[in-house]
Amino acid sequence: MTTMTDAALSEFRMPDVGEGLTEAEILKWYVAPGDTVTDGQVVCEVETAKAAVELPIPFNGVVRELRFPEGTTVDVGQVIISVDVSGGAAPAAPAEEATAPVAQAAVPAPAKEAPAEEAAPAGRQPVLVGYGVAESSTKRRARKAGVQDARDVPVAAPDPQPVAPPREVNGHGTRPLAKPPVRKLAKDLGVDLATVTPSGPDGIITREDVHAAAAPAPQAPQAQDRPEPAEAPAAQAAPAAAPAAGMGARETRIPVKGVRKATAQAMVGSAFTAPHVTEFVTVDVTRTMKLVEELKQDKAFEGLRVNPLLLIAKALLVAIRRNPDVNAAWDEANQEIVQKHYVNLGIAAATPRGLIVPNIKDAHAKTLPELAEALGELVATARAGKTSPAAMQGGTVTITNVGVFGVDTGTPILNPGESAILAVGAIKLQPWVHKGKVKPRQVTTLALSFDHRLVDGELGSKVLADVAAVLERPKRLLTWT
Numbered sequence: 001m002t003t004m005t006d007a008a009l010s011e012f013r014m015p016d017v018g019e020g021l022t023e024a025e026i027l028k029w030y031v032a033p034g035d036t037v038t039d040g041q042v043v044c045e046v047e048t049a050k051a052a053v054e055l056p057i058p059f060n061g062v063v064r065e066l067r068f069p070e071g072t073t074v075d076v077g078q079v080i081i082s083v084d085v086s087g088g089a090a091p092a093a094p095a096e097e098a099t100a101p102v103a104q105a106a107v108p109a110p111a112k113e114a115p116a117e118e119a120a121p122a123g124r125q126p127v128l129v130g131y132g133v134a135e136s137s138t139k140r141r142a143r144k145a146g147v148q149d150a151r152d153v154p155v156a157a158p159d160p161q162p163v164a165p166p167r168e169v170n171g172h173g174t175r176p177l178a179k180p181p182v183r184k185l186a187k188d189l190g191v192d193l194a195t196v197t198p199s200g201p202d203g204i205i206t207r208e209d210v211h212a213a214a215a216p217a218p219q220a221p222q223a224q225d226r227p228e229p230a231e232a233p234a235a236q237a238a239p240a241a242a243p244a245a246g247m248g249a250r251e252t253r254i255p256v257k258g259v260r261k262a263t264a265q266a267m268v269g270s271a272f273t274a275p276h277v278t279e280f281v282t283v284d285v286t287r288t289m290k291l292v293e294e295l296k297q298d299k300a301f302e303g304l305r306v307n308p309l310l311l312i313a314k315a316l317l318v319a320i321r322r323n324p325d326v327n328a329a330w331d332e333a334n335q336e337i338v339q340k341h342y343v344n345l346g347i348a349a350a351t352p353r354g355l356i357v358p359n360i361k362d363a364h365a366k367t368l369p370e371l372a373e374a375l376g377e378l379v380a381t382a383r384a385g386k387t388s389p390a391a392m393q394g395g396t397v398t399i400t401n402v403g404v405f406g407v408d409t410g411t412p413i414l415n416p417g418e419s420a421i422l423a424v425g426a427i428k429l430q431p432w433v434h435k436g437k438v439k440p441r442q443v444t445t446l447a448l449s450f451d452h453r454l455v456d457g458e459l460g461s462k463v464l465a466d467v468a469a470v471l472e473r474p475k476r477l478l479t480w481t
Contacts, residue, residue: 008086009064011079012057014046024048025073026080035063043081046074052385061085071187178205184352188254189214215248274330274451278411279460283468284432286442291474295368304372305379309347309401311474312424312467314371316399317343317364318480319466326463327396328419330453337454346398346415347375349382357415358387359395368477403427409445419455422467423447444471 014024024046031043042054043063061083068074176193178186182205186193189210196213198205288311295306320327320343329338345363349356358381360366360374381387397418402410403426412423425445432441448464470476 008084010059010061010083010085012043012081012083014074014076014078014080015055016076023073023075024053026068026070027052028070029066031063031066031081033063033065037061037063037083048389053388054386057081057083059083059085176205177203182207182210186210186213189252211248273332273416274414275453276411276414276449277452277455277457277460278447278449279457279464280409280445280447281464281468282443282445283472284434284441285427285444285471288471288474289427289442300369301372304369305376306372308427309399309424310368310372310375311477312401312422312471313345313347313363313375313399314368314477315467315470315474316397316422317345317371318470318477319463320397321364322466322480323459323463326420326450326455326459328454329396329417330419330451340396342396344394344396346395346418347378348398348400349379349387351382351385351387356382356387356392357395357398358382358391359398361394397421399424403444409447411447412449414449414451418451420448420450420460420463422464423449 016022025048027045027047029044031037031041037043037057038060039058040056043057045052045054047053063081064084065082067078067080067082074080176196177198177200178193183193185207186196186205191210191213193205193210196205196209199209200206285308288308292306292308292311295301295310324341325339327340327343329340331338342362343364344359344361346357346359349358358378360371360378363371363374366374378391381391395415395418398412398415398421400410400412400421401424403424406426409425410423412421414421423446425447427442427444429440430443431438432443433439434441446464446467448460448467450460450463466480470480
């Protein structure tokens with residue numbers, strides 16, 4: 001969404017990057033005032049209630065103003081960046097701005113107005129997919145304490161203060177050197193990196209530097225010319241209270257927003273809407289583990305990631321094929337059970353931004369190598385924080401692998417709109433009765449939670465038993481599919 005404010009200035013507004021989302025947080029700016037941008041260039045990364053998304057700008061020009069600093073939550077439809085599209089050079093920045101940290105980009109010098117006789121340039125008005133808010137609906141969001149809008153305050157040179165050695169950002173402005181995890185820590189603790197003195201090599205700010213800056217500074221004792229006798233006991237008690245001054249903060253408050261906020265709301269809604277039932281089964285997966293090793297040597301799986309989760313996913317798909325009624329959803333508004341004739345298999349993934357559940361579309365129709373490829377892409381995308389909102393919509397059933405954390409099993413909560421979720425526990429070597437003798441075998445525990453409104457105990461038990469049977473004797477994959 002773009003608007004033309006004068007003959008040379010175009011404004012780019014926060015788009016609706018999901019389905020009906022109303023706001024997004026600016027995670028990172030990739031440009032600064034004075035940078036030249038081209039049509040389709042990514043200018044920033046934002047986080048919505050569903051995922052982190054990179055935003056491309058739909059025109060060419062020179063960045064004139066960044067309206068909001070990183071970490072600000074912005075309503076859909078608000079202007080976030082303005083660009084000079086006249087084709088001229090960027091205005092020269094004052095000397096003070098040349099050394100200001102990038103956070104000051106939120107309040108750059110106001111753009112010079114174009115002559116009144118110049119007409120708005122003719123041409124296409126680019127539109128990106130997902131813009132769903134009309135300009136007339138734009139409203140100003142209540143600002144957080146300590147955050148000022150660029151349109152409300154004049155530009156002023158920052159007071160001299162010790163800052164980390166700067167680095168150039170696209171040739172304009174400066175920014176303290178710190179790795180992304182350190183920046184996130186500083187954001188969570190409310191520490192301005194520009195005020196932190198670095199101790200790392202080449203002037204890089206470390207986690208210890210951030211913690212030191214976040215710790216409250218001890219108060220200097222007040223000098224007194226003539227202490228009264230009555231104050232002597234208080235002076236003697238001072239050494240006992242001194243250790244408390246050197247202690248770090250006893251509490252840290254982290255705002256709940258974005259993916260984590262959406263996940264929390266969804267889990268609460270699911271837990272108190274769908275009547276959950278969980279069943280468990282412990283199964284010998286020794287043959288499955290042997291098959292995993294064999295598939296790793298198979299040329300059909302060359303370059304693909306083969307692990308137990310692949311065969312567990314295939315076993316669940318086989319069980320759903322044998323018991324299709326479990327792949328359904330409850331329509332509360334119409335009081336109907338909606339049976340799905342496709343399986344969008346969700347895989348729960350823990351990321352730095354919280355738990356997300358992207359899904360493999362039409363997983364039921366994929367061969368084992370195709371399923372392995374889809375799982376690999378899903379995991380890599382989630383770890384990189386690039387999962388799209390579309391990839392997390394439309395799931396029908398989910399797998400959560402808590403075994404990777406060494407946990408035996410759990411009672412998973414259903415994703416809203418789904419009828420079942422399978423939890424996979426850790427695979428461990430345990431004594432097991434095999435062919436009448438106690439032998440060491442690879443064993444795991446599975447837990448299946450389901451919505452009792454549409455899945456009764458018989459159906460849920462059949463599904464879980466079929467998954468266990470396939471994992472115990474994986475050759476059933478050849479006869480049951």
